[in-house]
Amino acid sequence: xxxxHDETPLDPRIVELAKGYNAPPAVDREAMWQVIEARRRSxxxxxxxATGSGLGGRRKSRxxxxxxLSTRAAAWISGIAAxxxxxxxxxRLTAPSRVALPTREAVATTAKVPATALEVxxxxxxxxxEAYLTLFRASVRAGQVDSLPVAAARQLLATNRLLLDSQVAxxxxxxxxxxxxxxxxxxxxxxxxxxxxxxxxITDGLDHGDVMTRLRVTPVRGSLPIGVL
Amino acid sequence: MHPGGQxxxxxxxxxxxxxxxxxxxxGSNPAPGSxxxxxxxxxxxxxxxxxxxxxxxxxxxxxxxxxxxRFVGDPEAAQDCVQETFIRAFDRLGTFRGEAALGTWLGSxxxxxxLNALRGRRRxxxxxxxxxxxxxxxxxxxxxxxxDLKTRLHAEIDQLPEGYRMVFLLHDVEGYTHEEIGTxxxxxxxxxxxQLFRARARLRERLADFxxxxxxx
Numbered sequence: 001x002x003x004x005h006d007e008t009p010l011d012p013r014i015v016e017l018a019k020g021y022n023a024p025p026a027v028d029r030e031a032m033w034q035v036i037e038a039r040r041r042s043x044x045x046x047x048x049x050a051t052g053s054g055l056g057g058r059r060k061s062r063x064x065x066x067x068x069l070s071t072r073a074a075a076w077i078s079g080i081a082a083x084x085x086x087x088x089x090x091x092r093l094t095a096p097s098r099v100a101l102p103t104r105e106a107v108a109t110t111a112k113v114p115a116t117a118l119e120v121x122x123x124x125x126x127x128x129x130e131a132y133l134t135l136f137r138a139s140v141r142a143g144q145v146d147s148l149p150v151a152a153a154r155q156l157l158a159t160n161r162l163l164l165d166s167q168v169a170x171x172x173x174x175x176x177x178x179x180x181x182x183x184x185x186x187x188x189x190x191x192x193x194x195x196x197x198x199x200x201x202i203t204d205g206l207d208h209g210d211v212m213t214r215l216r217v218t219p220v221r222g223s224l225p226i227g228v229l
Numbered sequence: 230m231h232p233g234g235q236x237x238x239x240x241x242x243x244x245x246x247x248x249x250x251x252x253x254x255x256g257s258n259p260a261p262g263s264x265x266x267x268x269x270x271x272x273x274x275x276x277x278x279x280x281x282x283x284x285x286x287x288x289x290x291x292x293x294x295x296x297x298x299r300f301v302g303d304p305e306a307a308q309d310c311v312q313e314t315f316i317r318a319f320d321r322l323g324t325f326r327g328e329a330a331l332g333t334w335l336g337s338x339x340x341x342x343x344l345n346a347l348r349g350r351r352r353x354x355x356x357x358x359x360x361x362x363x364x365x366x367x368x369x370x371x372x373x374x375x376x377d378l379k380t381r382l383h384a385e386i387d388q389l390p391e392g393y394r395m396v397f398l399l400h401d402v403e404g405y406t407h408e409e410i411g412t413x414x415x416x417x418x419x420x421x422x423x424q425l426f427r428a429r430a431r432l433r434e435r436l437a438d439f440x441x442x443x444x445x446x
Contacts, residue, residue, distance in 0.1 A: 007422070010401065010429050014436070017379045018402050021386050024298035027308070029290050033283065035312050040319065197353075 073132075073152035080124045081159050087118030088166045118166060122173070125159050129180055130215040132156055133206065136187065145199050150188055157184040176218050179209045267331040274322055286315055289332055293339045299398045300343040301350070310346055314339040329412045336405075336413040340395065347391075378439055385435045393428035396421050401429075 009015065132152060139145050164177050186202045206212060270288075273281035290311060297310040317338050325334055386394060395414060399405045400421070407418040407425075414421065 007426070008429070010432065014382060014432070015401055017382050018386065018397075020379060021383045021398070021402065022299045022302035024295045024307070025304060027291065027294045027311070029287065032290065032308055032312050033286055035308075036286065036315050039312070039316055 073149050074155055077128060077152060077155035077159060080121055080128060081155065081162070083117055084121035084125070084159055084162050084166075087116060087121045088162065090116065091118050091166060121159075122163055125156070125163060126176075126215050126218070129156055129160070129184070130212065133183070133212060133215070137203070137206070137212075140199055140203060145190065148187070148190075150190065153184050153187040157181065157188060160184060172218060176211070176214045179205075179211050179214075183209075183211060268327065271322060271325065271327075271331065274319070282319060285318075285331075289335050290315075292332060293335055295403060296336055296339050296399070297343040297346075299402060300340070300395065301347055303350075306346050306350070307343075310339065310342045313342045317342065330409075333409050333412045336409070337415065340413045344391070344395075378436070381436060381439075382432070385432055388435075389428055389431060392424050393431065396424040397428035397432075400425050 010018075136145075136148060139148050160177055160181050164174070164181065183202060183205055186198065186205065190198055190202075270281055270285055274285060293314050294307060294311050297314070298304075298307040301307050301310060314335065318335055321338075325331070329337075386397065389397065392414075396410055399410045399413065400407065405413070407421040410416075410421040411418040
């Protein structure tokens with residue numbers, strides 16, 4: 001049994017040698033102070049935030065542009081998510097009586113009915129995802145990945161999972177939603193310090209999976225399985 | 230500290246105004262870093278006195294730099310961390326309630342900043358390091374001399390879990406108390422003691438090749 005509060009010190013020679021571990025060199029205080037002053041002045045001027053930009057110059061503070069983008073995107077996506085939930089509710093209420101045995105009548109009905117709330121929500125989700133990923137690509141090109149609203153990606157990811165769990169995810173749509181889920185999950189993992197290697201992985205994933213093109217061309221209408229309507 | 234115990238700095242934007250940052254030799258002034266001095270300093274900074282901000286920086290920059298350099302071990306990263314620490318400190322000074330000493334409070338910000346920098350760097354290293362580098366282990370040799378001991382010791386400190394390493398460096402190397410370390414790391418002082426115990430035990434175990442001088446007290 002060991003005593004967790006045994007305060008027996010290490011051998012003094014070891015402690016002395018340990019003092020050479022990352023031994024701090026002389027520091028140029030004047031240069032550091034100038035940087036601090038400059039960054040604080042810039043923050044006051046509103047050009048960029050004082051805190052966060054010093055560690056590699058990539059991180060932005062929460063007081064900058066991000067909340068505006070996030071709030072707007074979050075409002076849109078919350079609306080879509082609400083619509084989606086209503087759609088799923090309607091879908092689940094109507095599904096059980098018809099899923100068991102699809103009939104010719106049911107197929108014909110599917111082809112004729114207008115888009116359901118579920119389809120609308122799915123279509124809106126795809127267009128929202130396309131817009132977001134376009135913004136992502138533009139940010140990558142501009143080297144400003146850290147300015148992306150990650151909260152919006154999280155919202156999209158949540159919506160995406162709802163869609164995957166719903167019956168709107170047909171054989172056509174499901175693979176796209178799965179690819180989209182992977183990309184969105186990777187973007188949310190970027191956090192506030194988007195690393196170049198991660199960004200490159202996401203971009204490669206988008207390219208190899210042809211996600212953008214599929215987002216534009218994959219039909220949502222008619223993708224509902226027979227009996228949902 | 231500053232040799233001679235006194236120094237003056239002129240604000241380059243106003244060369245006629247001598248800004249006395251601090252005067253150690255002045256008997257009536259409290260020592261920098263003392264509670265009274267810190268309270269005065271904070272009061273002046275809150276009142277918008279730029280010289281007081283500079284004074285705070287000059288008083289604590291070396292101490293903060295020592296802490297962050299011990300953790301990050303890179304001059305450029307350490308300077309970034311010091312700058313970040315003081316910028317955050319000036320931004321948050323309004324929230325400082327004086328429950329801890331100003332230096333300890335600054336230390337807690339520095340630890341947080343240094344940890345973030347360190348974790349970011351480790352993520353990068355992990356991503357880019359070839360597999361074979363991950364398997365490099367310092368092999369104990371039959372006969373080990375002092376320089377080898379130093380190299381091994383530093384390698385073993387590197388290998389310590391983050392919490393152990395921080396407490397070990399702050400306590401055994403930098404000489405902070407467990408109470409101060411607890412405040413800086415946001416843990417109880419008992420946790421700091423336990424971490425230190427484990428760090429020492431780990432070092433003793435890993436440096437057992439150097440017995441008997443290392444394993445004993």
